[in-house]
Amino acid sequence: MENIQQQFVEILGAEWGGMMFSLASNMTFIFAIVVPLLLGVAYLTFAERKIIAYMQIRVGPNRVTFFGIPWLRGWGQPIADAVKAIMKEIIIPTNANKFLFILAPVLTIMPALAAWAVIPFSPELVLADINAGLLYILAMTSMGIYGIIIAGWASNSKYAFIGAMRSAAQVVSYELAMGFALVCVLMMSQSLNLGDIVNGQKGNSLLNWYFIPLFPMFLIYLISGVAETNRAPFDVAEGESEIVAGFHVDYSGMAFTVFFLAEYSNMILVAALTSIMFLGGWLPPIDIAPFTLIPGFIWLLLKIAFILFFFLWFRATFPRYRYDQIMRLGWKIFIPITLVWIVLLGAIMQLPESIRNAFPLNIWF
Amino acid sequence: MIFQDILFYFFSTILIASALGVITVRNPVNSALLLVLSFVTCAGLWLLLEAEFLAITLVLVYVGAVMVLFLFVVMMLDINLDRLREGFWKWFPFGAMIALVIVVEISMVLMGKYFGYEEMPLPEPKGADYSNTKELGRLIYTEYVYAFELAAVLLLVAMIAAIALTLRHREDKKSTNPFKQVKVRKEDRIRIVTTMSAEKKE
Numbered sequence: 001m002e003n004i005q006q007q008f009v010e011i012l013g014a015e016w017g018g019m020m021f022s023l024a025s026n027m028t029f030i031f032a033i034v035v036p037l038l039l040g041v042a043y044l045t046f047a048e049r050k051i052i053a054y055m056q057i058r059v060g061p062n063r064v065t066f067f068g069i070p071w072l073r074g075w076g077q078p079i080a081d082a083v084k085a086i087m088k089e090i091i092i093p094t095n096a097n098k099f100l101f102i103l104a105p106v107l108t109i110m111p112a113l114a115a116w117a118v119i120p121f122s123p124e125l126v127l128a129d130i131n132a133g134l135l136y137i138l139a140m141t142s143m144g145i146y147g148i149i150i151a152g153w154a155s156n157s158k159y160a161f162i163g164a165m166r167s168a169a170q171v172v173s174y175e176l177a178m179g180f181a182l183v184c185v186l187m188m189s190q191s192l193n194l195g196d197i198v199n200g201q202k203g204n205s206l207l208n209w210y211f212i213p214l215f216p217m218f219l220i221y222l223i224s225g226v227a228e229t230n231r232a233p234f235d236v237a238e239g240e241s242e243i244v245a246g247f248h249v250d251y252s253g254m255a256f257t258v259f260f261l262a263e264y265s266n267m268i269l270v271a272a273l274t275s276i277m278f279l280g281g282w283l284p285p286i287d288i289a290p291f292t293l294i295p296g297f298i299w300l301l302l303k304i305a306f307i308l309f310f311f312l313w314f315r316a317t318f319p320r321y322r323y324d325q326i327m328r329l330g331w332k333i334f335i336p337i338t339l340v341w342i343v344l345l346g347a348i349m350q351l352p353e354s355i356r357n358a359f360p361l362n363i364w365f
Numbered sequence: 366m367i368f369q370d371i372l373f374y375f376f377s378t379i380l381i382a383s384a385l386g387v388i389t390v391r392n393p394v395n396s397a398l399l400l401v402l403s404f405v406t407c408a409g410l411w412l413l414l415e416a417e418f419l420a421i422t423l424v425l426v427y428v429g430a431v432m433v434l435f436l437f438v439v440m441m442l443d444i445n446l447d448r449l450r451e452g453f454w455k456w457f458p459f460g461a462m463i464a465l466v467i468v469v470e471i472s473m474v475l476m477g478k479y480f481g482y483e484e485m486p487l488p489e490p491k492g493a494d495y496s497n498t499k500e501l502g503r504l505i506y507t508e509y510v511y512a513f514e515l516a517a518v519l520l521l522v523a524m525i526a527a528i529a530l531t532l533r534h535r536e537d538k539k540s541t542n543p544f545k546q547v548k549v550r551k552e553d554r555i556r557i558v559t560t561m562s563a564e565k566k567e
Contacts (some may be wrong), residue, residue, distance in 0.1 A: 100398075130417070132417050132421055132496075135418070135425065135498070136421055138425050139424040139425040139429060143424065143429060146398075149440070153394060164440075165437065165440075168436075172434065175430070
C-alpha cells in the first residue's frame with residue numbers, strides 16, 4: 001500500500017498525490033464491496049428459489065446451465081434473469097411524475113449500498129472506521145423508506161399508493177423496536193463503533209456473544225429486520241394477493257430490478273448487522289486452533305449466510321400477517337419488551353461488584 | 366483545506382436552493398421532498414463542523430422519521446393550492462416581521478466583531494478518536510440533566526395530548542381483538558359429529 005502511495009506522490013506531487021491516492025484506494029475498496037454484494041444478491045435470489053423449492057418438495061430453477069457445465073444446472077439462472085431485466089423496456093405511466101418516478105429506485109438503492117461503508121469484515125478490513133458507526137447505520141437504513149413512498153406516490157396509481165402507505169407506517173413502527181434493541185447492544189459494548197462492538201464480544205467461545213445475554217433483543221432485532229425489509233411474512237407493502245405488487249406495480253425492466261436489488265442487499269445488510277451485533281462478527285465460535293485458523297472474514301460470511309437462511313425459511317413457512325396484527329406486534333409487544341429490557345439492563349449494569357460476583361456462571365453482568 | 370471549502374460551498378448552494386424551493390414550489394409533495402434535501406445537506410455542513418453526532422441524528426430523526434410522517438400526511442391530503450394562496454396578503458406583515466428578525470440575527474453573526482466576537486475563540490480541532498457522542502452524553506446526563514428531563518417530559522405530554530385529542534371510540538366498529546384470537550383453541554370452534562354414512566363404512 002505504501003509503495004503505491006509513494007508512486008502517487010512522485011507522479012502528482014505531494015498535495016495532489018496523497019489526495020488522489022486516498023480517492024483511488026477508497027474507490028477500489030468500494031468496488032471490492034459493491035461488486036461481490038451485487039453478485040451475492042444475484043445468487044441469493046437463486047438460493048431463495050432453490051431452498052423454498054426443496055422445502056415445498058419441488059426442484060426449483062434447473063434449466064439454465066453455467067457455461068454448459070451439466071452438473072451446474074440452474075446456476076446460470078440469476079445471470080439470465082439479469083440479462084432479461086436489462087433488455088426490458090422501462091415503461092413510464094403517462095400521468096406519473098416522471099422525475100420522481102425515475103428518482104425513486106435510485107433513492108432506494110443508495111442507502112442500501114451506502115450503509116455497507118461502516119461494516120467491519122475483519123479487524124482491519126473496514127472502509128470507514130467511524131466512531132458513530134451504529135448511528136450511521138440507523139440513519140442510512142431509515143432513509144431507505146423514501147424510495148418506497150416516492151415510488152408509490154409518483155406512479156399515480158391506487159395500488160402503488162396503498163403499498164407505499166402500508167410500507168411507510170410499517171417501517172417507521174419497526175424502526176423504533178429495532179433502535180431500542182440496538183440501544184441494549186451499545187449499552188453492553190459501551191461503544192457505537194461496530195469494530196468495538198465485535199471486540200466487546202471477544203472471549204473463549206460463543207458464550208460471550210451478545211445473543212445469549214440479550215436473547216429477547218436478538219429475536220426482536222431479527223423479526224424487526226424482516227419487517228423493515230418488507231419481507232414475508234410482513235410483505236404487505238407488496239402483498240401480491242391484495243395489491244398486485246404494491247409500491248412497484250408500475251415499474252418494469254431495470255427500474256424494477258433496482259428495487260429488487262435494494263430489497264435483497266438490505267436483507268444481506270440486516271443479516272450482516274445481526275451477525276456483528278449479536279453473533280460476534282468475525283470472531284470464531286470457539287477460540288482454539290482449527291477455528292482460529294479460518295480467517296475472520298469467512299466466519300462473518302458464514303454467519304451472514306446462516307441468518308439469510310432464516311429469511312428464506314420464514315418466507316417458505318409463515319402465511320402473511322394481517323396489517324393490524326403487524327402494527328400490534330410492533331407497537332404493543334416489541335416496543336414495551338425493549339423498553340423494559342433497557343431499564344433492566346441499566347439497573348443490572350449499576351449493581352455493585354460484590355453482588356455481581358455472588359452469582360456463579362454469570363454471563364449477564 | 367481547499368477541499369473542505371469546495372465541500373462547504375457545494376453543500377451551502379444546494380441548501381439555499383432547496384430551502385428556497387421549499388417555499389416557492391407549487392406542489393406540496395415536492396416542497397416536502399426539498400425540505401428533506403435541505404436537511405440532508407445541512408447534515409453535511411454539520412459534518413464539516415466536526416459535529417458528527419448531531420449531523421447523523423438530524424438525518425436519523427428528521428429525515429428518517431419526522432419527514433416520513435410529514436410526507437405521509439401531505440400525500441394523503443387533497444390540498445387545494447388556490448385556497449392556500451388566498452391568505453397571502455393577510456399574513457404578509459407577520460411573515461415580513463419574522464423575515465426581519467432572521468435578517469437581524471444573521472447580520473449579528475456576520476458583524477460579530479461589534480458584539481464581542483473575539484471573546485469567543487475558535488475551538489481547537491479535535492483528534493480523530495475524539496467521540497463527541499460520549500461528550501454530549503456526559504453533558505446531557507450530568508450538567509443539563511434537569512433541562513433534558515424537562516424537555517423529554519414536555520414531549521411526552523404533547524404526545525399523550527395529541528393522542529387524547531384525536532382518539533375516538535366508535536360504537537359500531539368491527540375490529541377484532543388479536544389477544545382473544547390467539548387464545549382460541551380447536552374445541553371452541555369446531556364440533557366433530559359422527560354421521561350416519563360414516564358409521565355405515567365402519
